[in-house]
Amino acid sequence: RRLCASADTRQPLAYLRLRRAIRTVVEHRDIEPGQALPSERDLSQALGLSRVTVRKAIAGLVEEGLLTQRHGAGTFVAERIVKPMSRLTSFTEDLRARGLNPRSEFFERGIGEVTPEEAMAMNLSPGVAVVRLHRVRYAGDEPLAIERSVVPASVLPDPMLVHDSLYEALERRNARPRRALQRLRAVSLGAQHARLLHVPAGSAGLSIERRSFLDDGRVVEFTSSWYRGDIYDFVAELHTD
Numbered sequence: 001r002r003l004c005a006s007a008d009t010r011q012p013l014a015y016l017r018l019r020r021a022i023r024t025v026v027e028h029r030d031i032e033p034g035q036a037l038p039s040e041r042d043l044s045q046a047l048g049l050s051r052v053t054v055r056k057a058i059a060g061l062v063e064e065g066l067l068t069q070r071h072g073a074g075t076f077v078a079e080r081i082v083k084p085m086s087r088l089t090s091f092t093e094d095l096r097a098r099g100l101n102p103r104s105e106f107f108e109r110g111i112g113e114v115t116p117e118e119a120m121a122m123n124l125s126p127g128v129a130v131v132r133l134h135r136v137r138y139a140g141d142e143p144l145a146i147e148r149s150v151v152p153a154s155v156l157p158d159p160m161l162v163h164d165s166l167y168e169a170l171e172r173r174n175a176r177p178r179r180a181l182q183r184l185r186a187v188s189l190g191a192q193h194a195r196l197l198h199v200p201a202g203s204a205g206l207s208i209e210r211r212s213f214l215d216d217g218r219v220v221e222f223t224s225s226w227y228r229g230d231i232y233d234f235v236a237e238l239h240t241d
């Protein structure tokens with residue numbers, strides 16, 4: 001019903017409106033993770049849209065990771081968190097797009113002198129000041145990841161500017177990263193990380209390092225994360241050229 005109400009078919013680019021409408025439905029949990037979407041045919045009939053339009057809207061959301069398609073079975077709201085690797089998004093944005101409630105618990109939110117290792121990783125001069133964040137990232141009560149971020153104080157002068165989301169704080173300072181390099185590695189979670197993530201020690205995890213940059217090439221963050229392997233899928237579109 002909500003889909004019908006918000007997918008105004010008179011609009012040009014109806015597929016974009018339908019895409020937005022489906023996203024809203026998922027965010028409001030009108031269709032829960034794991035549940036099926038109405039079939040393409042039913043959607044196109046109910047909304048008075050062509051099958052091509054419906055298919056295009058769904059394809060976009062599959063690419064975003066919000067929906068998954070099982071051959072012959074239909075289209076479902078994704079159960080695992082599917083994160084497209086080619087998009088430079090934040091933890092907060094990824095979760096909100098799925099109707100989940102992102103939250104951080106801080107172990108550390110301070111400022112100090114860069115360590116030689118961090119200075120090398122971020123191409124900073126020895127001795128400059130950096131903000132350090134060490135947090136467990138939650139969806140509601142469920143811990144999903146542990147993150148350690150280092151940000152030059154020249155970009156973010158005060159760690160308390162980060163209330164929950166680092167990228168929101170950077171955005172407010174006009175320093176939202178535009179490009180990033182990311183490394184993913186399979187790990188088995190050690191006792192300490194596993195305890196914080198509420199999984200048995202030795203569970204599968206993904207270690208992710210991200211170095212992100214401003215347009216002018218300055219480094220904004222160096223973040224090491226440990227994501228739960230039982231919840232996250234990282235997907236990418238590949239091209240031959």
Ligand code: GLP
Pocket residue numbers: 089090091092093147149164165166167168208210221223225
């Ligand atoms: C992801 C990235 C981190 C980045 C974080 C920002 O988790 N792996 O490199 O720092 O998003 O998220 P937020 O803005 O929610 O703090």
